[in-house]
Amino acid sequence: MxxxxxxxxxxxxxxxxxxxxxxxxxxxxxxxxxxxxxxxxxxxxxxxxxxxxxxxxxxxxxxxxxxxxxxxxxxxxxxxxxxxxxxxxxxxxxxxxxxxxxxxxxxxxxxxxxxxxxxxxxxxxxxxxxxxxxxxxxxxxxxxxxxxxxxxxxDGEVISSTLVRRAIENGNTEEAKKLLGRPFSINTLAVGTSCEGELPCVRQVIREGCLIPKNGVYLTRAIIGHKSWYGITNIRTLCDSAIHRTADTRLLRFPRPVSELYGRKLRIEFLHFLRKEESFASAEELRARLSADEAEAKAIIERDYTKNRI
The missing domain is CATH 3.40.50.620 (HUPs)
Structure with missing residues (x-):
């Protein structure tokens, strides 16, 4: 084209x-x-x-x-x-x-x-x-x-950008997918890495001016070049800003160190809303919640994406 x-x-x-x-x-x-x-x-x-x-x-x-x-x-x-x-x-x-x-x-x-x-x-x-x-x-x-x-x-409503926008802003990934004919996705840039729980995590910035789903934790698919991996993405507001929001994605079965992704473009597809943001009293409580997120994500993939079992 x-x-x-x-x-x-x-x-x-x-x-x-x-x-x-x-x-x-x-x-x-x-x-x-x-x-x-x-x-x-x-x-x-x-x-x-x-x-x-x-x-x-x-x-x-x-x-x-x-x-x-x-x-x-x-x-x-x-x-x-x-x-x-x-x-x-x-x-x-x-x-x-x-x-x-x-x-x-x-x-x-x-x-x-x-x-x-x-x-x-x-x-x-x-x-x-x-x-x-x-x-x-x-x-x-x-x-x-x-x-x-x-x-x-x-469902009796005329499909419009307004309907799509409402579904995305409410974190209704399934409704957004039905209206779009594909999972909603955002383009991001990897700017750092960290280790949260047992999964490698890549920190991303989201392109300015793009619609972002509501804050929370999602089952996602990260498209990097011509390959893709399932992941768990946390959309959150930066602590020092009431406006700027960022994404942290923990990749399932990524075969290489996530540090190799620094500076790479990632397109994140939102497949399922797992939970809203939570606060944790201790590191142990956080690790337990992340482990539960991973188990739920894998169960959904096994149930709904059986052609791409992990």
């Missing part, structure tokens, strides 16, 4: 284009992108996605909304979905000031779409005045095929 930051760069060949914000890339978003990828194969053209690097809300508001998916995570998910070209510009006043028609004029000129897909609630243009109906009329009048993807529901 090739990524472009310049929204005015003209593609050399026609595309099937998916439009959206795609924060979280939940199964409704995946349906929009899937329509464009399928159309690209049917029409013999490239599959493209146009979305901003951030969400428009964060451009207009001082108090930023943390992203469910940062730019790197979006790129990974789009690539896995079969997208050939990703046009991901920074949000600018110039782009946001375009009228709905001017915005579609830009896409028409630069992407040469043969097919366009968007969600049922997609808005665009200055003041969010552009609607799926307007997009449909604009492109069909120019001979472009359009697919407006209807709502995707779960």
């Amino acid at each position: 090739t990524t472009y930051k310049n929204p005015y760069r003209e593609m050399k060949s026609p595309c099937a284009v998916a439009l959206g914000t795609f924060d979280g890339f939940h199964i409704g978003h995946a349906a929009v992108v899937g329509e464009a990828v399928a159309a690209s194969k049917r029409l013999g053209c490239a599959a493209a996605v146009f979305c901003f690097r951030d969400i428009p809300y964060n451009f207009f508001n001082k108090n930023k909304m943390p992203l469910i998916c940062d730019a790197d995570e979006k790129k990974r998910l789009f690539r896995e979905a079969g997208v050939d070209y990703l046009i991901m510009p920074e949000i600018t006043r110039e782009l946001l000031s375009l009228s709905a028609e001017e915005f579609l004029d830009l896409l028409s000129k630069t992407l040469h779409p043969m097919f366009v897909s968007c969600g049922f609630n997609y808005t665009f243009g200055a003041g969010k005045n552009g609607s799926p109906d307007f997009l449909y009329e604009y492109f069909t009048a120019r001979g472009v095929e359009v697919k407006v993807v209807p709502p995707v529901t779960s």
Whole structure:
């Protein structure tokens, strides 16, 4: 997949284009992108996605909304979905000031779409005045095929980034997985190691601006390069800060010293919420709790992930 930051760069060949914000890339978003990828194969053209690097809300508001998916995570998910070209510009006043028609004029000129897909609630243009109906009329009048993807529901509710965000903030990993179609994950950087209990522990910093699950202890899977290991991750607030939060992950059966991970990127998938944060009166009490966490984690892996027994 090739990524472009310049929204005015003209593609050399026609595309099937998916439009959206795609924060979280939940199964409704995946349906929009899937329509464009399928159309690209049917029409013999490239599959493209146009979305901003951030969400428009964060451009207009001082108090930023943390992203469910940062730019790197979006790129990974789009690539896995079969997208050939990703046009991901920074949000600018110039782009946001375009009228709905001017915005579609830009896409028409630069992407040469043969097919366009968007969600049922997609808005665009200055003041969010552009609607799926307007997009449909604009492109069909120019001979472009359009697919407006209807709502995707779960338990009677329309799947949205708001629902996903609520599940993650509540530590409801199973609900988040159902809405996303995959485990929720965050990108971290290993900055140190320690020994808590009998398992090696890697300390991580979490990329600023990313949504973080509520504090507590989780069964997780750490993806390091092209390999993965189960782990137990503690999300906590730093003692000297009411804002900054960090992750400590104890890896199960990691074959090498965790010190080798220093400076490496780890993607942490959240599989199951084990317990809330606790305080311990002694080191012995802490070790006993960590041992119980490990036993519970292994039991869940044995029960729910039998293809990857540990």
